[in-house]
Amino acid sequence: MHVQVKELLLSTDEGNVIAVTRFFSQTNSTHAIIISSATGVVQQYYSKFATYCASKGLTVYSFDYSGIGQSNASIKAIKKHTGNLTSWGKQDQSAVVRLAKEENPNAKLTLITHSIGGQLVGFNTNHHLLDKIIMVASQTGYWKTFKGLHGLKMWLFWYVIAPLFTTLFGYFPAKKLGLFENLPKKMIYEWASWGKQKEYMMHFKNKHYHFDQIKLPILAWSFPKDTFAPKAAVDWLAKQYTNAQVTRIHYPSENKKQPGHFGFFKPPFKELLWKQNVNWILTNSLE
Numbered sequence: 001m002h003v004q005v006k007e008l009l010l011s012t013d014e015g016n017v018i019a020v021t022r023f024f025s026q027t028n029s030t031h032a033i034i035i036s037s038a039t040g041v042v043q044q045y046y047s048k049f050a051t052y053c054a055s056k057g058l059t060v061y062s063f064d065y066s067g068i069g070q071s072n073a074s075i076k077a078i079k080k081h082t083g084n085l086t087s088w089g090k091q092d093q094s095a096v097v098r099l100a101k102e103e104n105p106n107a108k109l110t111l112i113t114h115s116i117g118g119q120l121v122g123f124n125t126n127h128h129l130l131d132k133i134i135m136v137a138s139q140t141g142y143w144k145t146f147k148g149l150h151g152l153k154m155w156l157f158w159y160v161i162a163p164l165f166t167t168l169f170g171y172f173p174a175k176k177l178g179l180f181e182n183l184p185k186k187m188i189y190e191w192a193s194w195g196k197q198k199e200y201m202m203h204f205k206n207k208h209y210h211f212d213q214i215k216l217p218i219l220a221w222s223f224p225k226d227t228f229a230p231k232a233a234v235d236w237l238a239k240q241y242t243n244a245q246v247t248r249i250h251y252p253s254e255n256k257k258q259p260g261h262f263g264f265f266k267p268p269f270k271e272l273l274w275k276q277n278v279n280w281i282l283t284n285s286l287e
Helices: 043-055 075-080 087-102 117-123 148-169 184-197 198-206 230-238 267-283
Strands: 004-011 017-024 029-034 059-063 109-115 132-136 218-224 246-252
Touching: 004 029, 004 087, 004 230, 017 087, 029 043, 029 087, 029 198, 043 059, 043 267, 059 184, 087 109, 087 184, 087 230, 109 117, 109 267, 117 132, 117 198, 117 230, 132 267, 148 184, 184 198, 198 218, 218 230, 230 246
Parallel strands: 029 059, 029 109, 109 132, 132 218, 218 246
Antiparallel strands: 004 017, 017 059
16 A cells, blocks of 8 residues: 655644654554654654554554654753653643544554653553553663663663753753753653652652553563563563553564564564554454
């Protein structure tokens, strides 16, 4: 099927404008997907995966969180950005889910999250519009969950690097550090506060939590040698969705091709992972 791409601008309830891209190959799709990115990863990263899904007849939405990528991420704008990490779920992710439902009222909606996107689902006020969730390497960021050198790196990031550079620049200058996209000040401060706590975001008993209200089928993936989302960290997050129908899959370590934290969305995993997950969306089976 020929895939068409349309770029949109969407306003959230807080008044932020976020960039959304819709991939589609037919006008009356029975299934739609929303891709919720990892921290500081622009939506363009997911375009090949989105194109593949659209070629199979699904309508796909990707987006940049506010203050990231095409969503008003100039240095001047990001310094004035007032949103935090909670608002990325409560406002941004939620707004795109609402858009997908409005444009596809009769379609089944699946949210596919990468890394932090799976944490944000617990703040999504429109979770009731979803039919399924696929979480790809979505985890806790509590530093002690990470072993050895990786645990030390996480401690340094939460206690030293994130607060120091954010205070100096008025935003987190990730690009200058060769990491990922720059991050808004309130977002990075909230994220760092989570990473210092054993119960991560659950420590704060936020009034906006919806984790226990989500009762959908969830497919939660983890991968060997993923230093950003080790199995124990993915297990922890999956358990926070206490009333969901969670299926946990740890990718086989004996497979020669290993996706790590970012490979799931790359073309080499079209046959090994893309096909399986689209089939689960359509038929509830990974076969």
